[in-house]
């Protein structure tokens with residue numbers, strides 16, 4: 001802990017990112033994505049293309065695989081500035097989950113076929129892990145892949161598959177043998193083929209993000225396997241650990257804190273701005289304290305690159321998800337009556353008038369608060385994370 | 397004190413529960429929402445026939461003269477079905493009308509099911525402060541001219557009349573100077589926007605830009621409308637808490653049943669201690685809320701400082717507990733709790749909406765710290 005100060009070079013980098021965003025982020029795209037609604041796949045792809053032209057479409061990847069090679073501090077600054085400017089979220093499934101698995105464990109052929117088009121914004125991913133009877137107990141999944149010549153033939157049922165209806169590729173965790181540790185395999189599958197049936201599931205916001213995916217004799221070449229057969233569980237765990245570190249949601253939480261303040265300044269309650277109400281102001285302060293500590297916990301976790309320190313993934317997942325829930329709930333509360341009006345995502349995206357009156361910052365707030373209830377469920381529910389902390393950190 | 401139910405109350409509660417079981421499952425509610433109607437007209441007629449719309453109204457107004465306790469028991473039972481009909485907003489407005497006087501036969505028409513007045517009191521900037529009224533009414537040749545806006549009018553899309561608070565004197569947060577006006581929902585100059593709410597019910601947002609009303613539209617004394625308004629808002633809050641309680645109870649037992657059957661790691665979720673403790677917390681919050689509601693009922697009759705204080709306490713209690721119970725129910729369901737086609741997410745949305753009404757729990761806490 002010899003140096004806790006910030007690097008002045010990082011501030012120069014921040015200015016560079018800002019200037020880039022000013023010149024390259026289309027204003028209409030920023031308008032669509034500043035409001036709490038999820039980015040459309042087309043915005044994500046378009047933005048990926050724009051970033052790719054500058055060599056920035058994989059901020060968290062090493063240079064040799066087409067990434068930026070940025071330091072963790074630089075990545076954090078980039079995320080922060082992009083979120084604040086209203087840039088659409090990049091394809092996290094590809095960037096933080098399957099991409100790193102491919103460049104770490106994949107064959108050269110797989111890398112060459114998948115990574116470059118992904119970096120150009122030509123592939124959209126979905127993650128097919130959970131099944132109706134295998135959620136928290138992922139290791140008991142039953143979707144089965146059987147080798148037939150040069151192909152795997154897959155049969156089974158996945159559920160809660162986010163974005164499967166818009167994905168071009170899905171990475172599945174499937175059963176190829178008995179047990180968990182040696183019985184699971186990770187396969188990449190072309191999402192658009194006859195054996196795959198996708199049933200939409202409207203989520204709590206009444207938006208279509210979730211799906212049930214039914215696999216009926218779906219074929220994928222052996223060349224689309226990530227790493228070795230039977231080693232899928234280990235890869236999945238590495239990937240989920242990545243998902244958890246991301247789950248501290250530092251840029252998102254920072255942005256939500258700023259939005260909360262903006263709403264509290266712009267909403268009148270009994271004749272004065274809500275931010276002047278001491279009870280509510282204390283709620284904001286409480287959340288900010290939590291954020292300040294969490295941000296440094298995330299920095300500690302990220303800078304521990306050789307894994308010599310304690311594993312903070314579960315800490316970040318639990319407290320990051322609880323904070324994003326708290327902040328978005330406070331935003332809804334701060335909106336007052338407008339927090340009870342149902343605004344339309346479609347109208348927002350199309351730039352059309354809303355079906356309910358309200359300030360410009362109102363649409364999207366409730367929707368985001370509802371969706372974030374899932375942040376303590378997906379990627380390993382918080383109950384499971386607390387048990388992991390008891391095991392890993394406390395050695396119980 | 398006797399916390400047991402009378403024979404009549406047992407019948408009332410059983411009847412309402414049976415009605416909910418037979419007619420109000422979540423699938424039926426979704427269909428009703430998809431139909432686009434603001435409320436179920438046929439159901440409303442059934443409510444009238446069952447005597448529910450007349451329950452708490454005094455007999456001289458065509459009511460059954462039931463107590464606030466009877467009313468809360470009925471609404472709690474209906475709350476389990478997340479009813480879309482504005483029974484509570486209409487009952488509250490009817491009680492305000494009775495207190496204010498001067499509305500002729502309107503309360504009896506409520507009891508019969510033919511009229512549905514609702515309170516239009518809260519304004520975009522009032523944040524739940526009862527005396528905060530910026531809408532104004534001025535004398536005009538015809539009678540009165542109304543200017544201002546009312547937001548989040550519960551039951552507003554199904555209403556036949558609005559009971560509108562407006563200033564006839566004084567400054568925006570003064571106690572004195574508030575008058576009540578009866579505005580028919582089909583008034584040609586009324587700016588009304590029906591708004592779908594986050595629990596799929598339909599409310600309204602009203603705008604008055606020089607709306608002309610006859611003299612007789614003024615209910616009760618000029619600039620002395622606060623007591624009737626206070627009575628109406630007290631009944632509104634009582635009813636909303638009772639609805640919340642019904643929803644919390646439903647969430648608790650639905651979740652209990654779910655974890656008994658859902659299996660992970662080779663056993664029922666109910667065998668995991670973390671799950672048991674999560675449900676135990678839900679149970680405690682629900683029973684504390686029920687107790688707070690009973691405490692409120694113990695001081696409910698008549699306008700008093702004690703009632704106001706307990707109303708604020710109940711608002712804070714229900715806000716915290718309702719949100720906790722709803723969120724925990726979603727959490728313990730896992731993915732299915734996040735699906736629109738399943739009841740639990742809707743219970744959570746309803747409880748969140750109720751929590752944040754009228755300035756939310758923080759407004760109530762602020763009030764309590766000032767006393």
Ligand SMILES: Cc1cc2nc3c(=O)[nH]c(=O)nc-3n(C[C@H](O)[C@H](O)[C@H](O)COP(=O)(O)OP(=O)(O)OC[C@H]3O[C@@H](n4cnc5c(N)ncnc54)[C@H](O)[C@@H]3O)c2cc1C
Nearest residue numbers: 127129130135136160162374378381383668727728730731
């Ligand atoms: C919005 C959303 C998006 C998702 N996106 C994807 C996706 O893209 N791809 C994908 O594969 N999956 C996805 N999921 C699925 C997600 O990973 C699962 O929902 C999650 O793993 C929980 O599984 P489950 O839903 O079956 O709940 P269950 O496992 O049935 O759990 C229900 C409750 O029981 C608790 N519980 C379970 N076991 C224990 C235990 N041993 N001790 C204590 N408590 C326990 C849980 O914590 C939870 O509260 C998504 C889910 C949601 C809600």
